[in-house]
Amino acid sequence: MTPPVLAAGDNFVLSSLLTDAVLAEVPSADVTSLDLPWPDVAFGQVAEVDEASGTEDDLIEALAGRQVLVTQMAPVTERVLRSSPDLRLIAVSRGGPVNVNIPAATEAGVAVCYAPGRNATATAEMSVGLLLAVLRRIPETHAHTAAGEWRGDYYRYERCGLELEGTPVGLVGFGAVGSRVAKVLNAFGAKVRVYDPYADQEALAAYGEPVSDLHELLRQSKIVTLHARVTEETRGLIGRAELAAMPAGSYLVNAARGPLLDYAATCDALESGHLAGAAFDTFETEPIPAGDRLLSAPNVVMTPHIAGASKAVAEKAARIVAAEVGRWVRGEPLANCSNPEVLSS
Structure with missing residues (x-):
């Protein structure tokens, strides 16, 4: 299986870290990238989701034809989900996927994973x-x-x-x-x-x-x-x-x-x-x-809420979400899924 993956990184969990981690887990993956501006530009509310970076329009364009999204901050809103019919898995490299509209993802049949304990x-x-x-x-x-x-x-x-x-x-x-x-x-x-x-x-x-x-x-x-x-x-x-x-x-x-x-x-x-x-x-x-x-x-x-800001955290977060992509590709149970009911439907 060669899953089309979007690595939407930022200036902490870099797109290159996400890409390398996914390819280490699934060498056949087709990975494209999108760079988000956080933390150089503060995260915030985007439509109905919080603590997000970037725009819905940029994410919709980048997700065209992609089945998997790995990200930390991308704004996965109801509009983004409606506009991304191929999307099947979202892996968020943070302790909780607050930047994802979970009910809308569940309705769309998209599984949402996250990375507890990364920091x-x-x-x-x-x-x-x-x-x-x-x-x-x-x-x-x-x-x-x-x-x-x-x-x-x-x-x-x-x-x-x-x-x-x-x-x-x-x-x-x-x-x-x-x-x-x-x-x-x-x-x-x-x-x-x-x-x-x-x-x-x-x-x-x-x-x-x-x-x-x-x-x-x-x-x-x-x-x-x-x-x-x-x-x-x-x-x-x-x-x-x-x-x-x-x-x-x-x-x-x-x-x-x-x-x-x-x-x-x-x-x-x-x-x-x-x-x-x-x-x-x-x-x-x-x-x-x-x-x-x-x-x-x-x-x-x-200090300005930087306790979780270490290089090791960014690298670990990328590995955690990449491992979820690997499990999904192999048909294995996901380790940390917010809406596991999607997987049994």
Whole structure:
């Protein structure tokens, strides 16, 4: 079988990475490419789908005669699906296919795959990096040193940060990212405690002490780092009462999702000194609006939602979706399919 494939890459998951991965999996594939502008041009809403890059017209033109689409950001809307009658498989190289209209794909008989876990290692490493950066004031002291200021006052006791060894660290969430963070923190000698009512508690206990009550975890932890998914249950999980439960002078890290955290309450806790510092890669609104309190809050380290931005993530994502193409060509079950009912019809 020589499936006609469109590799619609961008400036992170490159079209060339997708093409090479598909050809490694299915050497006979006929692969054409389309280059999307993300992240040089921000993703956004395209018709009814979100977090998409490029235009419907360009995608429709590129999909002519193609049976398979491998992409990260292409806007697969109802209009695109109606205009692409040959399409049978969409493989999205991200944790969830939010840029695909799943009901419309299902109605059109198009299977939709995705790539869970592609950035778990990168995000875990970034979480620990953010934690070390805020504990030891690395960005702040770098800025002074680069400006020619030799600031010995950072050796004053009240300006010194914490060591991880022997420090109680609370993890909220023990999925693909949280479990990796727990392993790293154990290597540092931290006292790891974990709150995740949905995790395998026996597996969790191998890397940290399970805590069944969130507020108890917060009271016990000098450092708290968030690794939960956003659901109706977890939205706003850490609010004013939860921050107040944390010990005075504690630290908070969020490289998971912005909606987990009440950022206004966090700013209050930082400004009052109740929180000694915080580090964030995700935010309630992205990009952060001009004049937002976070931009002037004390002892904050921030990065622009790049925890999953590593070369390895892009390469791994391409391999994951290419493997799905290989399974589809060989008639094997797909590993991660959003609408498996299409395959049995």
